[in-house]
Amino acid sequence: xxxxxxxxxxxxxxxxxIGAGNVxxxxxxxxxxxxxxxxxxxxxTDKSASGLAKALNTAYTTDINKINKSAxxxxxxxxxxxxxxxxxxxxxxxxxxxxxxxxxxxxxxKPASNYYGVFYPLQTLTTNRAVDFRSVPVCIEASxxxxxxxxxxxxxxxxxxxxxxxxxxRKALHVAAVFVNNFTNxxxxxxxxxxxxxxxxxxxxxxxxxxxxxKLENTIPEALQTGPASRNDxxxxxxxxxxxxxxxxxxxxxxxxxxxxxxxxxxxxxxxE
Amino acid sequence: xxxxxxxxxxxxxxxxxIGAGNVxxxxxxxxxxxxxxxxxxxxxTDKSASGLAKALNTAYTTDINKINKSAxxxxxxxxxxxxxxxxxxxxxxxxxxxxxxxxxxxxxxKPASNYYGVFYPLQTLTTNRAVDFRSVPVCIEASxxxxxxxxxxxxxxxxxxxxxxxxxxRKALHVAAVFVNNFTNxxxxxxxxxxxxxxxxxxxxxxxxxxxxxKLENTIPEALQTGPASRNDxxxxxxxxxxxxxxxxxxxxxxxxxxxxxxxxxxxxxxxE
Numbered sequence: 001x002x003x004x005x006x007x008x009x010x011x012x013x014x015x016x017x018i019g020a021g022n023v024x025x026x027x028x029x030x031x032x033x034x035x036x037x038x039x040x041x042x043x044x045t046d047k048s049a050s051g052l053a054k055a056l057n058t059a060y061t062t063d064i065n066k067i068n069k070s071a072x073x074x075x076x077x078x079x080x081x082x083x084x085x086x087x088x089x090x091x092x093x094x095x096x097x098x099x100x101x102x103x104x105x106x107x108x109x110k111p112a113s114n115y116y117g118v119f120y121p122l123q124t125l126t127t128n129r130a131v132d133f134r135s136v137p138v139c140i141e142a143s144x145x146x147x148x149x150x151x152x153x154x155x156x157x158x159x160x161x162x163x164x165x166x167x168x169x170r171k172a173l174h175v176a177a178v179f180v181n182n183f184t185n186x187x188x189x190x191x192x193x194x195x196x197x198x199x200x201x202x203x204x205x206x207x208x209x210x211x212x213x214x215k216l217e218n219t220i221p222e223a224l225q226t227g228p229a230s231r232n233d234x235x236x237x238x239x240x241x242x243x244x245x246x247x248x249x250x251x252x253x254x255x256x257x258x259x260x261x262x263x264x265x266x267x268x269x270x271x272x273e
Numbered sequence: 274x275x276x277x278x279x280x281x282x283x284x285x286x287x288x289x290x291i292g293a294g295n296v297x298x299x300x301x302x303x304x305x306x307x308x309x310x311x312x313x314x315x316x317x318t319d320k321s322a323s324g325l326a327k328a329l330n331t332a333y334t335t336d337i338n339k340i341n342k343s344a345x346x347x348x349x350x351x352x353x354x355x356x357x358x359x360x361x362x363x364x365x366x367x368x369x370x371x372x373x374x375x376x377x378x379x380x381x382x383k384p385a386s387n388y389y390g391v392f393y394p395l396q397t398l399t400t401n402r403a404v405d406f407r408s409v410p411v412c413i414e415a416s417x418x419x420x421x422x423x424x425x426x427x428x429x430x431x432x433x434x435x436x437x438x439x440x441x442x443r444k445a446l447h448v449a450a451v452f453v454n455n456f457t458n459x460x461x462x463x464x465x466x467x468x469x470x471x472x473x474x475x476x477x478x479x480x481x482x483x484x485x486x487x488k489l490e491n492t493i494p495e496a497l498q499t500g501p502a503s504r505n506d507x508x509x510x511x512x513x514x515x516x517x518x519x520x521x522x523x524x525x526x527x528x529x530x531x532x533x534x535x536x537x538x539x540x541x542x543x544x545x546e
Contacts, residue, residue: 080506080508080509081506081508103509122478122480123480123481123484124481124484124485124488126488126497129488135480136480137477137480161477165473168471169471169472169473171516172467172468172471172473173468173473173478174513175467175513175517175527176463176464176465176468176478177464177478177481178500178501178527179463179464179467179526179527180460180464180478180481180482180485181482181485181499182498182501182502182503182530182534183527183530184457184460184482184485185494185498186494186530186533186534187452187453187456187457187460188452188453188457188489188494189493189494189537190452190533191449191450191494192449192493192495194445194449194452195445195446195449197445198441198446199442200438200442200445200449204434204436205395205446205449205450205453207395207396207408207409207410207434208453208454209457209489210486211396211397211404212397212453212454212457213482213483215397215399215402216461216479216482220462220465220475221459221461221462221464222462222465224397224458225455225458225459226397226454226458227451227455228451229455230455233354235353236353236376239444240447243448244448249532249536249537250533252529252532252533253456253530253533254448254451254452254456256525256526257455257456257459257526259522260459260522260523260526261459263522264462
């Protein structure tokens with residue numbers, strides 16, 4: 001440990017990162033930038049393990065039995081459905097182990113250590129794209145108060161947006177994230193395809209896309225709902241459905257979201273029923 | 274006309290604005306700022322007509338027969354389903370008349386004048402919120418080349434993003450706009466409600482919402498699709514649907530968008546079937 005070198009009150013950690021995908025990549029870089037020591041990368045495949053190790057100027061292994069046992073913090077950033085199995089093969093008593101998954105319960109880490117928790121960054125991370133990590137919410141859960149304190153301290157070194165959430169809240173937040181990221185992106189894709197089919201540049205829609213988000217700055221989404229469904233404009237809705245009739249998938253998405261908006265209006269306008 | 278005062282090659286117009294809602298408000302201000310003369314506001318109701326007239330320091334009428342006949346450009350910014358009726362009551366032979374609707378065909382303006390067209394700003398406009406209008410796409414359609422030239426010149430005085438689109442393309446663009454604005458906002462609302470029900474601050478989701486849009490800067494949406502549906506993670510999808518089971522509306526939206534993403538994946542991965 002060389003914490004004194006960094007003018008920080010937070011102890012610098014010796015960290016092993018288990019995984020070498022997008023999340024491992026981003027957290028590895030952020031933790032390294034914050035002054036922690038990434039002492040090793042583990043990944044099943046040589047290519048990804050060596051790639052991230054090289055980028056972070058550190059060692060790597062593809063053998064789970066050769067994971068460095070002298071680190072202070074083990075961060076498991078792998079696919080949800082592999083976490084439990086990997087945890088059962090780790091033997092890290094006395095060390096802090098955390099996974100980065102929104103959905104996997106914290107307790108699957110019990111076999112790995114008596115100090116365990118979750119370190120979940122709520123953001124869409126792509127390997128070759130930088131994000132301003134200081135604003136990314138990092139959601140912590142921990143098996144005990146000392147672990148909570150430690151994970152919070154580490155998270156605070158890379159983000160100013162650290163929150164303590166239990167597993168249920170984390171799962172709910174992930175459901176909400178699926179709506180605002182995955183599903184929104186699907187809507188962008190549908191709009192892209194419609195524009196393309198008419199030889200229209202998707203760029204035309206970008207000022208609208210940006211303004212839709214900017215409006216959220218000081219208003220809740222419910223108060224910003226506009227459009228044919230919101231004003232019960234059945235004529236326009238029918239024309240749009242007719243336009244979409246050759247694409248049953250797009251049409252179905254249009255229909256369900258239109259019904260969702262109209263249903264909400266109905267509930268608002270008949271409060272006494 | 275006092276065009277020479279404005280160091281501009283575009284002739285300044287004397288404009289009557291028919292309508293006093295959000296679009297009338299924004300276009301009125303932008304056209305006025307650009308040096309055109311708003312000579313009159315017409316609206317059925319005294320309150321809205323006088324409100325916008327006052328804001329633009331001009332005259333107003335609530336009597337369609339008292340619309341000023343000496344202007345050069347008449348901009349109809351009213352509800353879609355009123356345009357045809359209002360147009361049939363105007364008698365503006367020799368004047369340029371345009372409506373601002375995405376969906377209403379240009380030809381409904383024929384009874385009003387021999388020079389007619391469409392002046393459709395593709396943006397979500399709210400009365401009390403300023404937008405950077407220079408980047409707002411203004412979509413023009415016109416009954417003849419001279420009208421096209423005139424409407425394009427006027428649009429260029431308020432936006433650097435002017436396009437000529439026929440009625441079919443404009444309607445398609447509007448369908449796409451409904452997806453990226455109205456439906457996206459509905460998804461934000463659903464996420465807001467999920468967060469609220471768990472005592473989570475919607476602010477937590479805003480970095481993700483912004484990054485989802487920022488990623489579009491140099492990548493098409495299809496290449497940005499992530500999440501449980503995209504990776505065929507049925508376990509997470511089932512858990513999310515279970516979480517949403519008390520809200521059939523939210524659950525249905527989740528299901529349809531998940532199916533839409535999975536369907537797209539299937540089409541990509543089995544190109545020979």
